Amino acid sequence: MNTLGLMSFGPDGWGYSMLAATGTTVAVAACGFFVGALLGCLGAAASLSRLRVLRLVADFYTTVLRGIPDLLVIYLFYFGSSSVISTASALFGAEGFVGAPAFLTGALAIGVVSGAYQMQVFRGAVLALSKGEIEAGRAYGMPSLLLFRRIVLPQAARFAIPGIGNVWQLVLKESALISVIGLVELMRQAQIGSGSTRQPFSFYLTAGALYLLITLVSGLVFRFAEKQAMRGIRRGV
Amino acid sequence: MPFDLPFLAESFVALLRGIPLTLQLTVLSVVAGGILAFGLAFMRISRRWWLDAPARFYILVFRGTPLLVQIYIIYYGLSQFPVLRNSVLWPFLREAYWCAMLALAFNTAAYSAEIIRGGLLSVPAGHVEAARACGMSGFLLFRRIVMPLALRQMLPGYSNEIILMVKSTALASTITLLEITGIAAKLISESYRPVEIFVCAGAIYLAINFLVARLFAWLEYAVSPETRKPEERRA
Amino acid sequence: MPDATTMPAVALSGIRKSYGPLEVLHGVSLAAREGEVISILGSSGSGKSTLLRCINMLEVPNGGSVAFHGETISLDQTPGRAPRPRDSAQINRLRSKAAMVFQSFNLWSHLTILENLIEAPVHVQKRSRKDCLAEAEALLERVGIADKRHCYPTHLSGGQQQRAAIARALAMQPRVMLFDEPTSALDPELVGEVLKVMRDLAAEGRTMLIVTHEMAFARDVSTRTVFLHKGRIEEEGPPSEVFSNPRSERFRQFVSREHLQG
Ligand SMILES: Nc1ncnc2c1ncn2[C@@H]1O[C@H](COP(=O)(O)OP(=O)(O)OP(=O)(O)O)[C@@H](O)[C@H]1O
Ligand SMILES: [Mg+2]
Numbered sequence: 001m002n003t004l005g006l007m008s009f010g011p012d013g014w015g016y017s018m019l020a021a022t023g024t025t026v027a028v029a030a031c032g033f034f035v036g037a038l039l040g041c042l043g044a045a046a047s048l049s050r051l052r053v054l055r056l057v058a059d060f061y062t063t064v065l066r067g068i069p070d071l072l073v074i075y076l077f078y079f080g081s082s083s084v085i086s087t088a089s090a091l092f093g094a095e096g097f098v099g100a101p102a103f104l105t106g107a108l109a110i111g112v113v114s115g116a117y118q119m120q121v122f123r124g125a126v127l128a129l130s131k132g133e134i135e136a137g138r139a140y141g142m143p144s145l146l147l148f149r150r151i152v153l154p155q156a157a158r159f160a161i162p163g164i165g166n167v168w169q170l171v172l173k174e175s176a177l178i179s180v181i182g183l184v185e186l187m188r189q190a191q192i193g194s195g196s197t198r199q200p201f202s203f204y205l206t207a208g209a210l211y212l213l214i215t216l217v218s219g220l221v222f223r224f225a226e227k228q229a230m231r232g233i234r235r236g237v
Numbered sequence: 238m239p240f241d242l243p244f245l246a247e248s249f250v251a252l253l254r255g256i257p258l259t260l261q262l263t264v265l266s267v268v269a270g271g272i273l274a275f276g277l278a279f280m281r282i283s284r285r286w287w288l289d290a291p292a293r294f295y296i297l298v299f300r301g302t303p304l305l306v307q308i309y310i311i312y313y314g315l316s317q318f319p320v321l322r323n324s325v326l327w328p329f330l331r332e333a334y335w336c337a338m339l340a341l342a343f344n345t346a347a348y349s350a351e352i353i354r355g356g357l358l359s360v361p362a363g364h365v366e367a368a369r370a371c372g373m374s375g376f377l378l379f380r381r382i383v384m385p386l387a388l389r390q391m392l393p394g395y396s397n398e399i400i401l402m403v404k405s406t407a408l409a410s411t412i413t414l415l416e417i418t419g420i421a422a423k424l425i426s427e428s429y430r431p432v433e434i435f436v437c438a439g440a441i442y443l444a445i446n447f448l449v450a451r452l453f454a455w456l457e458y459a460v461s462p463e464t465r466k467p468e469e470r471r472a
Numbered sequence: 473m474p475d476a477t478t479m480p481a482v483a484l485s486g487i488r489k490s491y492g493p494l495e496v497l498h499g500v501s502l503a504a505r506e507g508e509v510i511s512i513l514g515s516s517g518s519g520k521s522t523l524l525r526c527i528n529m530l531e532v533p534n535g536g537s538v539a540f541h542g543e544t545i546s547l548d549q550t551p552g553r554a555p556r557p558r559d560s561a562q563i564n565r566l567r568s569k570a571a572m573v574f575q576s577f578n579l580w581s582h583l584t585i586l587e588n589l590i591e592a593p594v595h596v597q598k599r600s601r602k603d604c605l606a607e608a609e610a611l612l613e614r615v616g617i618a619d620k621r622h623c624y625p626t627h628l629s630g631g632q633q634q635r636a637a638i639a640r641a642l643a644m645q646p647r648v649m650l651f652d653e654p655t656s657a658l659d660p661e662l663v664g665e666v667l668k669v670m671r672d673l674a675a676e677g678r679t680m681l682i683v684t685h686e687m688a689f690a691r692d693v694s695t696r697t698v699f700l701h702k703g704r705i706e707e708e709g710p711p712s713e714v715f716s717n718p719r720s721e722r723f724r725q726f727v728s729r730e731h732l733q734g
Contacts (some may be wrong), residue, residue: 067400068442069407072418072435081429086429097429169301176303180411187305192314201314208302208310215301367578370528371592371644372568374560382596385582463581463624 001200006200014203021189022210026108028185029175033168040118047123055168058119059213065116070109070174077109078102078181099182102167106178114171121163125156158229169215176211186210240431248424249437255417255443262406262416266341267399273342274349281354290352299347304408307344312336312412337409345402352398356391357383389461396453400446417441479542481506481648481679482570486536487526489519496522497703499536507677511690511711512594514700515726520683523700524652527681528570529563532556540566541647553710565597568596571641572650575657577633579625585612585636586621589643597644604643612638615669631662638669651682687730691715 047058065073081100118210129152137147179187183205190207194200274371280292299307315321315330329335360383368382410419421438458465480503489497496519504510514520525531527538531546532555545566546558551559557563579588589608593599612618615635617628625633634654641649654670655663667689674680674693684690691711692695699707699720707714707723718724 064439064443067404067446069404069418071407071410072421072438072442075418075422075425076431079425080435083429083431156444173303176305177408179305187303187309190306190309199317201310201317204306204310204314208298208306210302211303211306212298216297227366237272282494319617361581363574363576364580365576367572367574367580368592369530370567370572370574372564372566372596373592374564376596381591382580386580389582461582463584463626 003199004136006202007197007206014189014197015231017189017193018186018206018210021184021186024103024183025172025175025185025187026209026214028094028103028183029110029168029172031107032110032114033171035108036114036118036171037164039112039115040122043115043119044122044126047119048126049099062116062119065113066120069182070113073113074106074109074181075220077105077112080170081105081192094147102178102181102183106175106181106183110171110174110178113174114167117167117170119165121139121167122156124163125159126152128159129155142215161222161226161229165219165226168218168222172214172218173211243439244428244430245433248434249429249440251424252417252420252434252437252441255415255420256445257410258414258416259403259406259445262338262341262409262414263403264400266338266345266406269338269343270345271349273346274353276307277346277350278353278357281350282357294404296347296350299344304340304344304405305411308340308408308412311340314458333409333412333414337406337412337414341402341405341409344405345398348398348401349395352391352394353387355394356387356389359390360386385460389457392453392457392460396457399449403442403445403449416469478506479539480504480539481508482527482681483539484523484527484536485539487523487533487538488535489522489526489531489533489536495703497526500700500703501536502698502704502705502708504679504681506679507600508696509674509678509680509682509694510693510696510698512681512683512698512700513685513687513690513723518700519703520700521652524572524650524681524683527648527650528567528572529557530572540569564596566606568592568644569601569646570648570650571644571646572652573634573637573641573654575653577625577630577637577657578632579637579640581625584622584624585617585628588625588636589640592640593645603655608639608643611642612636615639616665629662630658631665634658634662634666635669638666642673648679648681651680653683653685656685685730687727699726 005013007013007015007018043058043061046054047062049055082098085100086096086098088093133151133155134147137151142150175185176187178185179191182188184192187208190203194203197203265472277292277295278319280288281296287303311330312333319332321327364382365378368378373381406416407418409416413419415423417438421434424434428434483503485501487497487500493732500519500523502510502523512520512523522531526533532547533549534555535549537547543566546562547555548558549555579585580591583591586605586608589611590601590604593604593607594601596648609618609621612621615638617632617635617639620628620632620636625636628636634657638654651670654691655666658666663686667686670680670682671691671693682694694711697707697709697711697714698705699714699722701720701722707718707720714723715727718727
């Protein structure tokens with residue numbers, strides 16, 4: 001059977017399963033991305049804070065997580081939480097290894113990794129803010145939180161969009177690694193399909209094409225968002 | 238969890254055995270990918286659409302898809318074709334080692350090409366013009382003026398790319414190679430002690446990447462004496 | 473009168489240059505004899521830089537020809553296609569004899585001043601490194617920045633950079649020197665030091681073509697003044713004549729305007 005026939009939506013086709021798996025890929029990537037956004041914000045705030053301890057912790061977090069392979073982090077989360085769950089269920093009399101839910105651990109793992117990258121983006125965006133505008137806010141008597149919410153955040157968001165777009169593409173591609181802990185996303189589905197049809201090339205090629213499609217579409221979305229956000233900003237270059 | 242020092246030491250030693258393979262994969266694929274990247278970068282800046290378009294497409298595809306897909310296509314996918322299975326290439330393409338190397342090289346070529354292109358484009362037009370006005374052209378102009386200036390711009394980005402490559406070699410473990418992450422996965426599934434092994438493996442990767450970063454910082458310092466103050470240079 | 477049989481150092485005949493549909497030079501002819509100092513004046517956009525860059529083929533003219541000491545540069549000027557040189561070896565050889573000094577200096581930032589000076593002599597002209605170094609030191613001495621020879625360009629003032637750039641041009645032992653507004657990127661107080669170096673060069677009988685806005689300099693130093701307007705030569709002659717008694721109304725206006733500003 002040729003690739004198009006394999007991927008058809010008929011009873012013998014793998015079209016539906018591949019499409020559903022694509023949905024899972026986007027879902028797990030999105031969850032990881034949001035976890036990362038949260039951690040990234042916290043990290044950026046910590047790294048810009050006046051407390052030395054917080055700065056050190058944030059620095060440690062981003063250095064370590066950007067310096068070790070994502071696959072290793074995924075293994076840690078999966079086997080780590082599995083052993084916790086196994087120990088817990090042993091208390092209730094269950095025997096042996098109990099696997100952790102792959103979606104949850106996968107999303108958390110890539111969330112923690114992407115948080116390290118997002119932290120850098122947010123930090124850079126805040127540092128790029130014009131000192132004068134913040135001072136103007138202070139001069140008009142804005143309290144810190146108000147200043148942050150009304151002046152710092154909206155501006156930093158604008159500067160952060162291109163960097164955040166890059167991190168999203170990264171997360172999307174990283175999500176393929178979650179297949180190693182058994183989550184049936186695009187990559188895993190392609191493995192299953194190629195196992196049962198002995199046509200690995202067709203399946204991985206299709207998976208690649210679908211990934212490419214998602215990255216292209218999200219690239220367009222981010223470019224549009226950037227354009228919207230940059231209205232009213234004069235570009236120096 | 239009790240802190241088991243002997244176990245930690247034992248795992249650490251076991252993991253150290255993965256370093257040569259990790260480094261081999263990194264160095265060979267970075268060298269091969271770097272050569273390919275130069276070709277792609279030149280195609281991109283050639284101003285000829287029939288050279289530019291294929292290079293653009295290559296970069297789009299390899300940067301837009303996960304490395305894992307690329308590895309699987311080469312390692313598992315190519316076996317779908319009897320033509321390849323019967324060819325002289327098969328002894329190589331059957332080996333996980335060469336497949337991982339090939340995928341990593343193709344992948345890093347796409348990213349490096351853009352870094353190199355950025356470096357080349359950063360060379361001020363006036364500098365090139367001045368060289369032309371002195372009668373330089375072709376390879377001489379490239380070797381003496383363009384490349385040294387481009388290199389200064391490229392190094393920071395390239396240092397990042399190599400660190401990413403060190404991390405990417407971990408994916409070779411998914412096709413049975415026992416580099417650092419491969420050994421770590423094996424140890425974890427044998428001992429069910431992920432935290433200790435993670436700490437050991439992580440420390441090794443951090444050490445490697447720290448050294449890469451230092452090496453590039455030194456290189457950058459070495460090739461750009463013009464950014465230093467005159468007194469510093471004499472010392 | 474110099475010997476009529478000697479070939480001019482540079483001869484341009486009927487130079488035309490277009491950028492797309494816009495023709496910038498409409499057939500300019502100009503010859504510089506050995507030892508002549510020609511100043512090229514004209515308002516902004518009149519095509520002065522383009523003309524100068526056509527001499528060493530940084531821009532390839534769409535029509536007309538350029539000859540150095542009687543050797544005509546071989547050009548492919550087929551209509552409908554971008555003009556290009558036929559023989560790049562010839563271009564490189566002639567370029568190394570017609571050194572150019574740029575408005576923005578364009579010293580190579582990765583090389584020290586001394587290295588900037590010996591770069592082309594060693595690698596293009598293949599002269600011995602030792603000779604080039606000795607000569608470069610002497611040239612730097614001459615333009616008054618010998619103490620800066622081991623500095624990088626970024627550590628020099630604008631005036632020093634331009635003097636270094638002139639020394640770099642001299643290091644090629646050029647038969648002709650081309651200057652494109654060498655002082656207009658400089659602060660007023662730095663202009664003098666560069667003009668002094670150029671005055672000395674003119675006095676020793678070098679062939680020079682100088683695009684400049686420095687009226688007094690053009691008047692005192694050049695042997696001939698050319699006024700370019702909209703890609704054509706409007707006025708041409710010894711400065712003593714053209715400045716005191718311009719034939720063209722436009723040149724008269726140009727001179728009075730520049731005088732008011734200067
Ligand atoms: N690369 C180019 N592409 C298109 N047009 C150009 C280019 N270079 C110059 N021109 C045009 O050619 C005309 C002449 O330019 P040129 O630089 O020769 O003027 P100029 O006399 O040197 O002016 P200035 O005194 O400002 O330096 C201008 O109208 C300019 O816009
Ligand atoms: Mg000009």
